[in-house]
Amino acid sequence: MLTSPAGEVPVAGPKIGATPAVDPPPLPRQRGWAWWLGAAISLAVLVAVLYQLRQVDWGRVWAILPVSPAFWTVFFISYFVGPAADWLIYRRLWNMPVSGFVALLRKLVGNELVFGYVGELYLYTWARRRTGMTSAPFGAIKDVAILSAMAANVVTLALFAICYPLLDQLHLGIDRSTFAWSVAIILGPSTLILLFRRQLFSSPRRDLFYVTAVHIVRILVQNGLLALAWHLALPDVALDWWLVLAAIRMVLARLPALPNKDLVFAGVAIFLIGHDDAIGTLMTMMASLILATHLGLGLILAIGEALEWRRRP
Numbered sequence: 001m002l003t004s005p006a007g008e009v010p011v012a013g014p015k016i017g018a019t020p021a022v023d024p025p026p027l028p029r030q031r032g033w034a035w036w037l038g039a040a041i042s043l044a045v046l047v048a049v050l051y052q053l054r055q056v057d058w059g060r061v062w063a064i065l066p067v068s069p070a071f072w073t074v075f076f077i078s079y080f081v082g083p084a085a086d087w088l089i090y091r092r093l094w095n096m097p098v099s100g101f102v103a104l105l106r107k108l109v110g111n112e113l114v115f116g117y118v119g120e121l122y123l124y125t126w127a128r129r130r131t132g133m134t135s136a137p138f139g140a141i142k143d144v145a146i147l148s149a150m151a152a153n154v155v156t157l158a159l160f161a162i163c164y165p166l167l168d169q170l171h172l173g174i175d176r177s178t179f180a181w182s183v184a185i186i187l188g189p190s191t192l193i194l195l196f197r198r199q200l201f202s203s204p205r206r207d208l209f210y211v212t213a214v215h216i217v218r219i220l221v222q223n224g225l226l227a228l229a230w231h232l233a234l235p236d237v238a239l240d241w242w243l244v245l246a247a248i249r250m251v252l253a254r255l256p257a258l259p260n261k262d263l264v265f266a267g268v269a270i271f272l273i274g275h276d277d278a279i280g281t282l283m284t285m286m287a288s289l290i291l292a293t294h295l296g297l298g299l300i301l302a303i304g305e306a307l308e309w310r311r312r313p
Helices: 033-053 058-063 069-094 100-113 118-128 137-170 176-195 205-233 239-253 261-273 276-311
Strands: none
Touching: 069 100, 069 137, 069 205, 069 276, 100 118, 100 276, 118 137, 137 176, 137 205, 137 239, 205 239, 205 276, 239 261, 261 276
């Protein structure tokens, strides 16, 4: 049984394995608050894309792009692993059709280009207008978001335990108490969520375990593919080292008490494998490439949604 925000009637989720013949259509000729909010988010994404397009040095990005087909294959697979994992989750919770993958791409771009969780808000408005799929989307979206953060914390703590001896030897200028506080900040919210899980979660226990497992697999696959992409771009460094660096990168990214995380990570990478200039170029290239992909996909999705608005009454 899924719960919903005030004003919605709880309904049972669809049975697993039931396949709709077609994508549940939006409610006809109704442009309520959900439609306008979804349109506003799409417009915000378009504005963010147009603004950031002016900030990108496309000549520099083009000059440092790799030409290896294997690199591009791995990069795009890693980029779409997140939305694919979300689709598997909402396929189980809502019986989401294949066409819902586009809404999940808009969720990803919204979170990356506008601000965090605006994508979840867009997904809520999208599902809210498709009562043939679910009429109470809030509970599922809330559960998925909470479990995503919990899964990331679990993986981070496991990697932290594995990488700690190495981090301790790198002399990053961070004392043990800072690391202890960082771990406590990571562990604290997850502990509270477990204590109040009955009040926080709306989905059945089996669905919660499934969502958590998918998130953990997603995180591990994304980090593994990131390491492989680094290796393909800079093959002189063994893949094993890139896997270690991917694990360290995730740990550093989620340590709240650590300032200048990107600089610290670049320093760790250079310390471990050398290649000072190559490492700096590689990190710049990956950051620029990911941003360019967000912008290109955001522009395509915004244009596509604008065309949908014109076709609908």
